[in-house]
Amino acid sequence: ASTSSTASTAAAxxxxxxxxxxxxxxxxEIIKKWWQMYNDGQEPMRSNRNTLTFExxxxxxxICGFDRNLLAQIIPCYDxxxxxxxxACINSALNEKITQMPKRLxxxxxxxxxxxxxxxxxxxxxxxxxxxxxxxxxxxNAKDDLFYYNALPKLPxxxxxxxxxxxxxxxxxxxxxxxxxxxxxxxxxxxxVHGKMNSLNLISYIAGDFASGKGSIDPVxxxxxxxxxxxxxxxxxxxxxxxxKKRAAKNKKEQPEEPKLPVRCLTLNNTVANLAERLANTEGxxxxxFTPEADTVAQKWKSAMSDFSVxxxxxxxxxxxxxEARSADAVNVHIDRLLWNVVMCxxxxxxxxxxxxxxxxxxxxxxxxxxxxxxxxxxSDNMYV
Numbered sequence: 423a424s425t426s427s428t429a430s431t432a433a434a435x436x437x438x439x440x441x442x443x444x445x446x447x448x449x450x451e452i453i454k455k456w457w458q459m460y461n462d463g464q465e466p467m468r469s470n471r472n473t474l475t476f477e478x479x480x481x482x483x484x485i486c487g488f489d490r491n492l493l494a495q496i497i498p499c500y501d502x503x504x505x506x507x508x509x510a511c512i513n514s515a516l517n518e519k520i521t522q523m524p525k526r527l528x529x530x531x532x533x534x535x536x537x538x539x540x541x542x543x544x545x546x547x548x549x550x551x552x553x554x555x556x557x558x559x560x561x562x563n564a565k566d567d568l569f570y571y572n573a574l575p576k577l578p579x580x581x582x583x584x585x586x587x588x589x590x591x592x593x594x595x596x597x598x599x600x601x602x603x604x605x606x607x608x609x610x611x612x613x614x615v616h617g618k619m620n621s622l623n624l625i626s627y628i629a630g631d632f633a634s635g636k637g638s639i640d641p642v643x644x645x646x647x648x649x650x651x652x653x654x655x656x657x658x659x660x661x662x663x664x665x666x667k668k669r670a671a672k673n674k675k676e677q678p679e680e681p682k683l684p685v686r687c688l689t690l691n692n693t694v695a696n697l698a699e700r701l702a703n704t705e706g707x708x709x710x711x712f713t714p715e716a717d718t719v720a721q722k723w724k725s726a727m728s729d730f731s732v733x734x735x736x737x738x739x740x741x742x743x744x745x746e747a748r749s750a751d752a753v754n755v756h757i758d759r760l761l762w763n764v765v766m767c768x769x770x771x772x773x774x775x776x777x778x779x780x781x782x783x784x785x786x787x788x789x790x791x792x793x794x795x796x797x798x799x800x801x802s803d804n805m806y807v
Contacts, residue, residue, distance in 0.1 A: 444485040445559060445562060446555045446558065447534055450496070452482070453478065455530050456530050459530060459533065460526065465500055465501075467500070468501045468502070471500045471501055471503050472507065474500075475497060475512075479497060479512045479515035479516075480518055481527040482497070483515055483516060484523045485527070485531075493516075494508070494512060522566055523566045531562075534559075535556055538556055568590060571593070580646070581597065581600070584597070584600050584645075587638070587642055589635075591794050592635050592639070592793060595792070596639050597791075598626045598628060598789055599639050600642060600643065600646055602624040602625065602763035602764065603710060603712075604622070604646065605623065606647075606650070606708040609761065621761060622708075622763075623737060623762075624763050624789070625738055625763065626764075626790070627768070627776070627788055628766070628791050628793065629770045629773050629791070630793030631797075632769065636793055640714050643712050647687055647710060647712070650686050650710070651687050654687050657683035660681055664678055664680060668680075683703065684703055684704050686704055687711070688700050688709050688710070689713075690719050690722065690766075691713075692722070694730075694745075695753040698743070698753055699755060701755070701761075701762055702755040704761065706759075709762045709763070710762075711763075711764045712764075715767070715772075716767060716768025716769075717772050717775065719766060720775035720776055727776075727779075731782055731784045733760070734762070734788075735783055735784055737761065737764070740761065741760065742758055743757040773790065
């Protein structure tokens with residue numbers, strides 16, 4: 423019997439040795455630091471041991487793999503706490519909703535991290551071990567930051583691939599950028615908004631400082647619009663052929679008729695007349711414009727920014743657009759429903775040059791997504807950079 427008891431004790435001690443730390447930090451050290459930071463360095467006593475043991479277990483479960491036995495092993499029975507009551511506190515803690523690592527526990531680990539960094543700088547202990555522990559804590563924090571992101575429902579294939587291409591940090595900007603492109607592709611789809619059927623008319627602006635990752639959105643937009651652009655190339659080739667014929671027949675009485683072709687991907691480096699003519703020839707389908715540099719708009723449309731704003735507001739509302747001129751050669755257009763989705767990328771200050779009037783209603787029709795601040799982010803070789 424004593425031999426069996428000795429064997430089980432040895433097995434338990436082996437298990438304990440294998441599970442007595444988190445990333446190299448003994449659980450005892452973490453618990454000691456916890457009481458130091460949140461209970462004036464005092465361990466729980468009879469009057470508060472239930473509440474404090476529960477709070478400790480709710481936090482420690484995140485670094486114990488939500489393992490009931492491990493929590494029971496590392497949390498002491500404070501001030502004569504009966505084992506049964508302690509287990510009741512642990513069970514209650516494990517039944518709480520699973521969340522991201524609590525801030526208080528992060529602060530405890532951060533305090534230990536700072537101590538280990540100081541030890542490493544002072545030459546105390548093993549410098550390599552301290553550095554490895556600091557790196558492990560940083561990696562664990564980075565993974566924990568993605569807790570809610572990873573818990574999101576599975577996204578549709580194209581959206582999921584777009585986010586994978588730029589990385590989770592740029593998830594919101596890339597979704598904001600591709601939604602107008604999707605609206606252009608789903609040009610016949612309508613949704614009910616406040617009881618009124620509306621087309622997918624969307625205008626977005628991706629704001630970010632230089633070197634903030636905006637450029638990684640460009641190939642994603644290209645992928646979404648590639649099929650439409652291939653059709654546009656064919657139409658533009660026909661237009662080039664018409665121009666060549668027109669030049670050849672310059673002095674002839676019979677002139678080739680100008681084709682009205684439905685080019686749908688339109689450059690913003692354009693004039694009001696050319697853009698209006700293009701928008702009139704889309705055969706009732708959405709047109710789409712994208713510029714990686716919003717200053718293109720600010721410079722090209724500088725003297726006609728109000729016209730640009732009016733066209734975009736009418737495109738968002740899906741209302742009619744009219745342009746009249748007396749000359750037979752001038753552009754005359756009559757569009758029943760203006761369908762034109764626009765995406766612009768640029769710096770935050772360029773946004774002020776594009777949206778230059780704050781009272782004309784353009785602000786309420788454009789969605790702005792900001793790239794995250796990566797000022798102090800170290801350079802890395804990861805796939806998202």
